[in-house]
Amino acid sequence: MSGISRTDNSLLARWWRNVDHWTLGSVGLLIGFGYILMMAASPAVAQRIGASRDVFIFKQVMFLSIAALTIIVVSMLSTEGIKKLSILGTFLAIAATAYTLVHGMDIKGAKRWIALPIMSLQPSEFLKPCFAIFTAWLLTQWKMRFYIPGILIALGFYGVILFILKSQPDIGMLAVITAVLLTQLFINGLNMFWIFSGFGGMIAAFIGAYVVLPHVRSRVERFLHPEVGDHYQIDTALRAFGNGGLWGRGPGEGRVKDLLPDAHADFVFAVAGEEYGMVVCCIIIFLFCFIVSRTLLKLIKEDDPFVVLATSGLITGFGLQAFINMGSTLHLIPTKGMTLPFISYGGSSALSVAFTIGMVLALTRKRVESPKFFKNNNQPFSKRNLVR
Secondary structure (H helix, E strand, O other), X not given: OOOOOOOOOOHHHHHHHHOOHHHHHHHHHHHHHHHHHHHHHHHHHHHHOOOOOOXXXXXXXXXXXXXXXXXXXXXXXXXXHHHHHHHHHXXXXXXXXXXXXXXXXEEOOEEEEEEOOOOEEXXXXXXXXXXXXXXXXXXXXXXXXXXXXXXXXXXXXXHHHHHHHHHOOOHHHHHHHHHHHHHHHHHOOOOHHHHHXXXXXXXXXXXXHHHHOHHHHHHHXXXXXXXXXXXXXXXXXXXXXXXHOOOOOOOOOOOHHHHOOOOOOOOHHHHHHHHHHHHHXXXXXXXXXXXXXXXXXXXXXXXXXXHHHXXXXXXXXXXXXXXXXXXXXXXXXXXXXXXXXXXXXXXXXHHHHHHHHHHHHHHHOOEEOOOOXXXXXXXXXXXXXXEO
8 A cells, every 4th residue: 555656546545645544553453463362262262152163263353354344444434424424323223222122132131232143233332433423413513503502412312322221231331422422522611510410420320220230239349349259250360461471371371261251252351461461461552542542632633623522532432442341351440341442252342443443534534625715816725725
């Protein structure tokens, strides 16, 4: 791609010249780690459940390949294309997530998945990126065009999402979507009283979940009182990090994948720590931090309020998901079944995160618009015609 001529005006050439190569390269490295760690962790899990040794590897290779293609295709879209895709996606994701309450697969007491021939689809995964864009549109364009406070409409849709996710239940996903919404409202200039009220509501909701939902209470109790209850998964994961040390035990030499049922999914970071050591874990953490910080820094020079709100919401959800997975594996927060973007096994997660990063790249891509003439024609070009 580096040999593309500056005179080449094809869609692919223009995309390559204007896309953020550093973010794209960092995502490529994460996908590479996903391939490596899936080959390390999944065979033992597959054999333990009586499946073909390579079944998870073949599926994840397909998922990550589709994810990489999705990133490229979505990142080529215009800002208007991103809006239309996300508005449609929000309605479809809400409908599909509601559908799980009636016909969803019941796994460990939660109905979050729809059974498909080659995978189980978790529609709520797609709510994160789509609703973030939808909210940004409501907070900006809707008010500008229709003089209606978009925040009220956004909160109405959020209420519907809250009810559905609480009914599944999926408190972790609800917490991420809530944090993203509050972040966007804060950036949009909402009074700090309401922001703090929102966080107070989150704390109250968490306390309510602790009281009402047994699985939430169990996880919190095990986090706060390590001497009480079953800590097998966390204790095993922490031992894996200790066994790995600085450089790891070596590819294929880890034992945690033989012991943890979710070694290829929720606890894949422990596999990385044991087989490749603290150095590789730090590289993975750095890549996530780099993608988030670089995206936020690019927004400093951005003048379009929609792009700022949409991109900040997308990257907040991406960063929170990574933090929740790694934090729970390291016993920094209570355990929560949330995947590590591009690294954990899962088709819904891989495609959802691919949409997220594709939208981030599309919104932060450099754009050159055709020059517009002022009515008096005294100044043929405007400095604002050149936008990022």
